[in-house]
Amino acid sequence: MNFLSRWLLSPGARSKARGSGPELNKLFVYFLSPVDRANLLSSTSSSSSLSQQEVATKIKQTHRLTVLLKHCSEQLLAEYVRHQGEPFSSPDFQPPAMAVPGLPSPSVPPEAWLALSDGKRLWHLAAAYATLPGLLGSVRRQQAELNPLASELHRQLEAAARQCLGLAGNLEGIMGALELPGPPPPSSSLGGPPTSAFLAKLTGYHVCRLHRDWAMRSHEALGLLRTKYPL
Amino acid sequence: MLLLDAPGNTECPAQDICDSRALSSITRYMANTDNPGCGSTVLSWVSLTGNPAVISPQDPTLVIGSSLTATCSVNSDLHLKAEDLYWTLNGRRLPPESYKVLNGTTLSVALANLNGSRQQSGDNLVCHSRDGSILAGSCLYVGLPPEKPGNITCWSKNMKDLTCQWAPGTDGETYLHTNYTLKYKLRWYGRDNTCQEYRTAGQYSCHIPKDLALFTPYEIWVEASNRLGVAVSEVVMLDILDVVTTDPPADVTVSRVGDLEDQLSVRWSSPPALKDFLFQAKYQIQYRVEDSSEWKVVDDVGNQTSCRLAGLRPGTVYFVQVRCNPFGIYGSKKAGIWSDWSNPTAASTPRSDRVPGVCDPKSGEQNTTLRRELKQFFGWVKKHAYGCSNLSIKLYDQWRVWLQKSHKTRNQVGATRR
Numbered sequence: 001m002n003f004l005s006r007w008l009l010s011p012g013a014r015s016k017a018r019g020s021g022p023e024l025n026k027l028f029v030y031f032l033s034p035v036d037r038a039n040l041l042s043s044t045s046s047s048s049s050l051s052q053q054e055v056a057t058k059i060k061q062t063h064r065l066t067v068l069l070k071h072c073s074e075q076l077l078a079e080y081v082r083h084q085g086e087p088f089s090s091p092d093f094q095p096p097a098m099a100v101p102g103l104p105s106p107s108v109p110p111e112a113w114l115a116l117s118d119g120k121r122l123w124h125l126a127a128a129y130a131t132l133p134g135l136l137g138s139v140r141r142q143q144a145e146l147n148p149l150a151s152e153l154h155r156q157l158e159a160a161a162r163q164c165l166g167l168a169g170n171l172e173g174i175m176g177a178l179e180l181p182g183p184p185p186p187s188s189s190l191g192g193p194p195t196s197a198f199l200a201k202l203t204g205y206h207v208c209r210l211h212r213d214w215a216m217r218s219h220e221a222l223g224l225l226r227t228k229y230p231l
Numbered sequence: 232m233l234l235l236d237a238p239g240n241t242e243c244p245a246q247d248i249c250d251s252r253a254l255s256s257i258t259r260y261m262a263n264t265d266n267p268g269c270g271s272t273v274l275s276w277v278s279l280t281g282n283p284a285v286i287s288p289q290d291p292t293l294v295i296g297s298s299l300t301a302t303c304s305v306n307s308d309l310h311l312k313a314e315d316l317y318w319t320l321n322g323r324r325l326p327p328e329s330y331k332v333l334n335g336t337t338l339s340v341a342l343a344n345l346n347g348s349r350q351q352s353g354d355n356l357v358c359h360s361r362d363g364s365i366l367a368g369s370c371l372y373v374g375l376p377p378e379k380p381g382n383i384t385c386w387s388k389n390m391k392d393l394t395c396q397w398a399p400g401t402d403g404e405t406y407l408h409t410n411y412t413l414k415y416k417l418r419w420y421g422r423d424n425t426c427q428e429y430r431t432a433g434q435y436s437c438h439i440p441k442d443l444a445l446f447t448p449y450e451i452w453v454e455a456s457n458r459l460g461v462a463v464s465e466v467v468m469l470d471i472l473d474v475v476t477t478d479p480p481a482d483v484t485v486s487r488v489g490d491l492e493d494q495l496s497v498r499w500s501s502p503p504a505l506k507d508f509l510f511q512a513k514y515q516i517q518y519r520v521e522d523s524s525e526w527k528v529v530d531d532v533g534n535q536t537s538c539r540l541a542g543l544r545p546g547t548v549y550f551v552q553v554r555c556n557p558f559g560i561y562g563s564k565k566a567g568i569w570s571d572w573s574n575p576t577a578a579s580t581p582r583s584d585r586v587p588g589v590c591d592p593k594s595g596e597q598n599t600t601l602r603r604e605l606k607q608f609f610g611w612v613k614k615h616a617y618g619c620s621n622l623s624i625k626l627y628d629q630w631r632v633w634l635q636k637s638h639k640t641r642n643q644v645g646a647t648r649r
Contacts, residue, residue: 085350086322087357087365096283096365146352148408196289197353198368 055177056229062170063222069163070219073212076156080139080208083147084201095205113217118228119180121221122171127183128214129168134186136161136211139204142193146200160211167218174225283309284358284366292372292458295406298343303358303367305336313338315361320371321354345373347406374406376460380435380453383467386474386568389504390560393439393471394432397453400462407457413437418448418468445471446561472560476568478502480514480536480553485578492545492581498537499553502570513556516540517572521548534558546582550575602627 081089088095113121140157147153175182193200284305293299303318305311313332318325318340331339338358348354353370360366378400385395395413413426426437443449449471453464480499488494501512516529516538532538543549552572560567606624613622 083350084352085355087319087355090322094364147350149351196368197370198286198290198355198357201352201355201370202368 052229053231055174056226056231058170058174058177059222059225059229060231062167062174063219063226065163065167065170066215066219066222069167069215070212072156072160072163073208073215076160077208077212079153079156080143080204083143083150083153084205088201088205095202095209097206113220114224118221118225119175119178121224122175122178122180123183125214125218125221126168126171126175127186128210129164129171129218130183131186132164132207132211132214133161133168135207136164138193139207142200142204146197164211282306282367286356286358286367286369288369290353290370290372292374292407293345294459295347295373295375296344297373298341299345299371300339300341301356301369302333302337302339305358305360305366307336309360309366311360311366312336316366317359317361319355319357319359321349345371347375347404348373351406351408372407372458374457374459375404377405377409377455377457377462379462380411380455380464383451383453383464385451385467385469386476387443387471389477390445390471390475391443392441393443393449393474394436395426395439395451395453396432396436397464399435399455405457405459407459409455409457411435411437412454412456413451414454415439415449415451417444418450443471472563473565474568475557475560477504477555477557477570479570479573480555481573483551483553483573483576485549485551485576487578487581488539490581492583493541493543495540495543495549495551495578495580496537497540497551497553497576499573500536502555511558513558513566514538514553515556515569516551516553518549518551520544521550521577543580545580548577548579550577552576 081093087093108116108124116124136157140154140161143150143153143157172182284303287302287304288299291299301318303316305313305316313334313336316338317327318330318338320342325340325342329341331341333339340356342356348371353372355368356371357368358366380397380399382398383395384397385393387393393415397411397413399409399411411429413429414423415426416423424439426439428438428440430436431438447470448468450466450468452466455462455464480502483497483499485495485497488496497516499514511534513534514532514536516532517526518529518540519526529538529540540549540551552575554572555570557567559565602624605627609622609624609627
């Protein structure tokens with residue numbers, strides 16, 4: 001890529017190019033390699049409603065939300081296990097892993113996760129956060145029966161569901177601005193209520209743990225995105 | 232289909248295999264183990280047609296001290312033997328002596344003399360395979376049925392609402408979550424009502440905000456229920472008008488009474504809410520000095536809105552509070568319930584000017600008295616004695632001056648004499 005095409009593809013130049021008239025654009029495009037030409041055309045012809053600045057701001061905001069989520073999800077997991085009793089609350093608790101219906105656990109291993117494109121990563125996150133609010137709500141309902149007096153736990157579960165909804169909305173906004181495809185809406189069926197108290201405790205544990213794992217992943221992904229779209 | 236990887240396998244199943252299995256209707260059962268090659272999830276995993284094991288009974292409720300025999304039946308697909316299993320209760324391993332192998336895939340455990348549940352969500356009785364992984368669980372609820380709640384006391388704020396408090400039976404410890412419901416009905420009307428707003432005045436309280444009738448007795452009682460049973464308190468009967476309380480008096484001011492060092496005047500206005508109701512308010516005042524915690528109560532204030540405190544210490548800061556009792560509402564002879572005390576108002580008594588002052592030397596005091604006496608004497612002489620008309624207090628003063636002078640020279644002479 002020559003100097004001229006590199007400059008043309010930079011974020012600052014793109015906004016300038018938009019304003020300098022079609023003749024100038026045609027002239028610049030002439031100097032580009034075919035690949036760069038295609039890249040430039042696709043990016044300048046995108047009619048995203050948000051400017052680069054606005055997208056970068058939204059990404060920064062969302063990243064800060066993931067910092068909050070990371071912190072709160074750790075607290076929630078600790079508060080949750082505290083109320084279920086041993087062995088849930090012991091540090092070396094080994095639960096039987098179970099598939100929580102509708103929620104994929106982060107099945108992509110860390111190295112593969114980092115190698116994914118931003119679009120793919122956001123896709124996975126959006127899929128997870130579309131289902132987390134409903135699952136956290138179910139856990140709250142179950143805990144209302146199992147631990148009726150644990151008001152702090154109930155409060156944290158409600159807050160977690162709200163935060164996940166917020167993150168889902170933000171992700172949708174970012175993906176829309178970057179013209180990335182989003183995942184299909186989650187199926188409404190989350191399975192029937194658990195048949196036993198122990199299963200309810202276990203399901204809740206898994207939801208809280210997954211909530212935490214996804215919070216860590218989203219924090220990572222938004223951090224990477226932020227370096228690519230600096231303010 | 233069964234796929235069992237031994238723990239320690241460092242290979243991660245390929246992503247597409249994971250997805251295809253997810254698509255199948257077989258429940259995925261994965262053992263969770265940490266492995267650097269695979270992230271924090273998924274290492275060895277097992278596909279099953281159902282749960283790995285089943286414990287019976289599920290979520291039983293028991294009285295403290297009772298015994299229980301539970302069984303754990305493993306799914307035959309797992310190829311685990313009953314001898315390979317063990318039990319834990321709340322994380323603590325149960326002794327193998329209490330186990331019994333019932334058949335190839337079923338192990339039972341005998342629990343005796345159970346203690347009250349450690350947490351309200353139930354004790355966790357868990358069946359494990361030999362390597363420690365959890366196969367199934369059941370929550371035990373061990374406790375006591377509730378005792379009759381008692382000591383129901385209620386009050387109505389300005390005849391608008393009713394708040395009741397009660398005490399749980401014994402000390403309230405049933406080890407199980409116990410639900411309390413306050414119910415009330417008009418004595419001769421029949422329909423039960425349930426109070427909705429709980430914990431407004433402490434843990435065992437409820438608030439009925441509206442739709443209360445006056446001049447008609449209510450029946451009020453509390454029902455306590457938990458997994459082991461129900462207990463109902465005695466019924467309390469009351470008329471709202473008999474348990475009326477009100478807000479504390481408003482605009483409490485405390486001021487000095489002129490220069491009087493030992494008195495303060497307290498003034499207040501009657502609580503505004505009861506202005507329209509025919510009642511005679513009774514008031515009480517309590518006061519204390521700033522650095523004491525002992526309150527003095529003035530009981531016989533009656534229904535005036537002012538009172539004078541006497542016998543106080545001069546130059547002291549006092550805190551004063553007033554409260555009100557709506558006595559004889561609508562002509563009844565009964566007293567109501569005392570309101571809260573008003574916020575403390577502070578005031579200080581004046582300090583007297585006459586300070587029992589700095590000690591004058593004794594001789595000085597004597598001189599003053601002596602001089603006064605002499606003055607009186609010379610006055611008398613002038614009046615009653617014809618001679619010595621030149622005698623006056625001035626003569627005395629001159630003599631004093633001479634005395635001081637000669638005292639000095641005598642000292643000086645003394646010094647030189649040496």
